[in-house]
Amino acid sequence: MSNKLIIYQLLPRLFGNCNTTNKYYGSVEENGVGKLKDINGKALAAIKAMGFTHIWYTGVIEHATMTDHSAIGIKPDDPDVVKGRAGSPYAIKDYYDIATDLAVDPEFRISEFKELVGRTHKAGMKVIIDFVPNHVARTYGSDVKPDGVRDIGADDDTSVAYSPVNDFYYIPGQHFQVPQGYDPGGDGFTSPLKDGKFDEYPAKATGNDVFSATPSINDWFETIKLNYGVYRPDGQKNELSEPPPLWYKMKHILSYWADMGVDGFRCDMIEMVPVEFWAWLTPQMKQAYPGLIFIGEAYDKNQYSNYVHNGGFDYLYDKVGLYDAIRRLTCNDYGANTWEINAVWNHHTRGIDEHMLRFMENHDEQRIASRFFAGDAMLAIPGMIISATLNKGPVMIYAGQEVGEPALGAQGFSGDDGRTTIFDYCNLPELQKWVNNGTYDGARLSADQQQLREFYIKLLNVTAQSDALSNGDFYELMIANECQPGFDTKLYIYARYTAHEKVVVAVNFNNEERHVTIQLPADLLQKWEMNGAVTFTDMLTDSVFYTHDINAGISVTLNAMHGLLLKS
Structure with a gap:
C-alpha cells in the first residue's frame, strides 16, 4: 500500500x-x-x-x-x-x-x-x-x-x-507610513481610501522582519509581523x-x-x-x-x-x-x-x-x-x-x-x-x-x-x-556507471526497490539521445538475487528491455530530455 x-x-x-x-x-x-x-x-x-x-x-x-x-x-x-x-x-x-x-x-x-x-x-x-x-x-x-x-x-x-x-x-510614538511610489490598483483604480495613507498608530513591525514605521515598497508592507x-x-x-x-x-x-x-x-x-x-x-x-x-x-x-x-x-x-x-x-x-x-x-x-x-x-x-x-x-x-x-x-x-x-x-x-x-x-x-x-x-x-x-x-x-517507487529503498548508480561508454554528467541513474519489485531509473538531461549500458553493482545484484537473463519493462511506455546477462548490464537508448523507469 x-x-x-x-x-x-x-x-x-x-x-x-x-x-x-x-x-x-x-x-x-x-x-x-x-x-x-x-x-x-x-x-x-x-x-x-x-x-x-x-x-x-x-x-x-x-x-x-x-x-x-x-x-x-x-x-x-x-x-x-x-x-x-x-x-x-x-x-x-x-x-x-x-x-x-x-x-x-x-x-x-x-x-x-x-x-x-x-x-x-x-x-x-x-x-x-x-x-x-x-x-x-x-x-x-x-x-x-x-x-x-x-x-x-x-x-x-x-x-x-x-x-x-x-x-x-x-x-511606539510613530505612525505607519505607506511606501512612497505605491500606486494601488494601477492608474485606473479609484477609491476614497486610495490616498497614500493608512491610519496605524503606533506603527507595527512589518511581516518580513522590518522593525520600522517606514517599510520600503519592496518589503511585505501590507502585512504585520506576529510576535511569538x-x-x-x-x-x-x-x-x-x-x-x-x-x-x-x-x-x-x-x-x-x-x-x-x-x-x-x-x-x-x-x-x-x-x-x-x-x-x-x-x-x-x-x-x-x-x-x-x-x-x-x-x-x-x-x-x-x-x-x-x-x-x-x-x-x-x-x-x-x-x-x-x-x-x-x-x-x-x-x-x-x-x-x-x-x-x-x-x-x-x-x-x-x-x-x-x-x-x-x-x-x-x-x-x-x-x-x-x-x-x-x-x-x-x-x-x-x-x-x-x-x-x-x-x-x-x-x-x-x-x-x-x-x-x-x-x-x-x-x-x-x-x-x-x-x-x-x-x-x-x-x-x-x-x-x-x-x-x-x-x-x-x-x-x-x-x-x-x-x-x-x-x-x-x-x-x-509502485511499491518500490513509493516505499522502496534507494541505491545510487552514478559511481557504478560513470566510466561506461556514453555516460556523461547530464545522465542520472539510480534504483528503487523492495523485496518484490525492482526499478532502475535513468534520465537524460541532454538535448540529444544517449546510448548507455547501465551497470548494476555485484552487491546490488546479490541483494536482488538477480542473475543471468533478465527482462525489464519501462513503466512509462511499456517498452521491453531484455539482457542475456544482467552482469553485463542493461543496454538502453535514452531519448533527449526524457527517461526510463525500468521495472523487473
Whole structure:
C-alpha cells in the first residue's frame, strides 16, 4: 500500500475561472474569479484520475482585497496596504473566515468550503490548506471568530515595542507610513481610501522582519509581523516561562479548520516563526487529530533537520536543493551536472530525505513553460521523473503545469516575470482549455498539451501504484556507471526497490539521445538475487528491455530530455 503523497496545488480563485478578459489590473467584474463550487465532482474525479492523493487549496482563508464587500457587512480594506486588486492570499484578514470572492453565496462561504472538503473526501483525496503563522494583513480583524475568542492584538500593550505577551511588535510614538511610489490598483483604480495613507498608530513591525514605521515598497508592507515572544526586535532571545497567548490562539485556529475536516496544513515561511512554537504545537495537534500532516515552506538547509526532528514537520520544501539542481539541468545552465543531485540527498537532506517535498512549480516559482525558465513545458520530463521517484516523500504539481501554462504578461501588481499572479484577478488560459467551460474534458487542448498531460498522468499513477517507487529503498548508480561508454554528467541513474519489485531509473538531461549500458553493482545484484537473463519493462511506455546477462548490464537508448523507469 502506497503512502506517498501526490499533491495538486490549485488556487480556487484561478482554477475554475472561465472569463478570458485578463485586463491589466482588472476588477473581479471584468476578469472574473473562480469559485469553490467550480471544483465540482467532475473536476475532482479528473484530478483523482491523474494520481493525486491530496489537493492543496491555496488562498481560501479570507485575505485583504481591494474589492468592496461592505454590502454583506465586511469592512473594506485600505488599498494602500493591499497588493493587487484581488490581494495577496498571504495577507490574512481573518483566520476564521473564507475569502468572500470564492463563494457563490457570500453569506454561506464557510458552508461552501465545508461542502468542498466533503466533495474532495468523497472523490478519494485529502485536503490541505495554508496556515500563515508569521504575519497578518494590516487590516486584520475577525468578524466570524467563535464566541470567547480574543482577536489577535486585542489585548496588547501598545506603549511598548516588545512584550512576550503582546501578539504584535510595535514602534511606539510613530505612525505607519505607506511606501512612497505605491500606486494601488494601477492608474485606473479609484477609491476614497486610495490616498497614500493608512491610519496605524503606533506603527507595527512589518511581516518580513522590518522593525520600522517606514517599510520600503519592496518589503511585505501590507502585512504585520506576529510576535511569538521568543525573539525581541533586536533578535535577542527571550526565555519563556510559559507559552504566550498567541500560541494558544494559533492552536485554536488550526483546530477550527481541522474540525471541518482539513487533513493537513502547508505552513508559510516556517523559519520566520520560532521552532519552539512548532515543537509545542505539532504534537498536540497530531494527538488531537491523528493523521494530520504539516508541510513547511523552508529555505535554510542548515535548519531542515531542526524543523523535522524538533519542529515536528512531516515534510519540508526541497527548493534550496533538488529544485535548484534540477532547474539548472533543465535550463542547461553552464556547469550544471547531475552530481548536484547526489549532493542534495547525500549532504543537504542527509537522514531526512524522505521528509522532503519535491516540485518543479508552485505559486512562488516561475512556470516551466515561461521564457524565464525552460520555455517549453516538455523539457520538465526528466526533472519530474526524478522529483516523483527519488524518495518516499511527496511530489507536487501546480495547476496548469500539466498543460504547459506559461504565465505570459503582467497582470497588475504581478509583473511579467514568469509567475502566475497570486495578487490579481486573472485566468489560466492554457488550463482553461482543459476546464473547457466547466466540462473538465480537455477537449480544447492541443495534441502537444494532451501528450504532456498524459505523461503526468502516467508518471504520477505509476509512482503511486509502485511499491518500490513509493516505499522502496534507494541505491545510487552514478559511481557504478560513470566510466561506461556514453555516460556523461547530464545522465542520472539510480534504483528503487523492495523485496518484490525492482526499478532502475535513468534520465537524460541532454538535448540529444544517449546510448548507455547501465551497470548494476555485484552487491546490488546479490541483494536482488538477480542473475543471468533478465527482462525489464519501462513503466512509462511499456517498452521491453531484455539482457542475456544482467552482469553485463542493461543496454538502453535514452531519448533527449526524457527517461526510463525500468521495472523487473
